[in-house]
Amino acid sequence: MNGRPEGSGGGGGAAGDAPRRRGRKPAAGSPVIDRAFALLGAFDSGHRALTPAELAQRAGVPRSSALRLALSLVRVGALERREDGSFVVGLRLLETASLAPRGHGLRAVAMPYLDDLVHVTHQHALLAVRDEAEALLVERLSAREASPVRYRVGGRVPLTHTGVGLVLLAFAPPALQDRLIASYVPGPGQDDIRTAADLRRRLAEVRRTGFARGRLTTPWPLSTVAAPVRDGTGVLAALSVVAPSDSFPTADYAAAVRATARAVSRALRADAEGAPATG
Missing domain, CATH: 3.30.450.40 (GAF domain)
Structure with missing residues (x-):
């Protein structure tokens, strides 16, 4: 087993969270889809709801672009927006992931x-x-x-x-x-x-x-x-x-x-x- 406890978060070995790869800052001039996935990757078990500012910071995307992209993701169901203005992962992603x-x-x-x-x-x-x-x-x-x-x-x-x-x-x-x-x-x-x-x-x-x-x-x-x-x-x-x-x-x-x-x-x-x- 070697490394993190397999019983400490998942199975067979370690679990918990490995160093986060998702939500890395996209390269300058990266396609819109890369930035959209950076926004989705900003969420994790410790950050299930993010304000626009938090979303932009964790995804490494300018706040204006982050908000615009987040609202586009809301329209297709990939994100949902709460009454307090924060964003959470949408059910459309669960529906799609069920086909994997x-x-x-x-x-x-x-x-x-x-x-x-x-x-x-x-x-x-x-x-x-x-x-x-x-x-x-x-x-x-x-x-x-x-x-x-x-x-x-x-x-x-x-x-x-x-x-x-x-x-x-x-x-x-x-x-x-x-x-x-x-x-x-x-x-x-x-x-x-x-x-x-x-x-x-x-x-x-x-x-x-x-x-x-x-x-x-x-x-x-x-x-x-x-x-x-x-x-x-x-x-x-x-x-x-x-x-x-x-x-x-x-x-x-x-x-x-x-x-x-x-x-x-x-x-x-x-x-x-x-x-x-x-x-």
């Missing part, structure tokens, strides 16, 4: 199996996809008795610092693997992947065994196991279990996670073919 094969479509297929995994382990189950050099959490289910974690749906975690991330990185393009291995720096509390060579060996282990294991010591000891979810073309996602390290039966959880990942993979292929999933 790697988002809500994947989630809809995986949910019954994740629910079974939580029932068996009494812990947290996470589902994530790769978005460039990060893992994006698309679902988290938690047992009532599971210990607190920081992972949240929509949160991003490093590929090198989480169980789900390690799985996604192990099956990512070689060029991305080489780049992240070359720039690898262990996060605080990582006690099992300390060097770039360790990371390279761990990724090879994931490909050989079919699952990733991870451990984090801060802010509290957490462990994880994660496995790949495949569609007809390759590894589409990763799912994991996260739990306190002092009560983590790695072999049992690895077997449960791998079985769940295989079941989701079969369901995805059956869904794509329009046939009922079996087994």
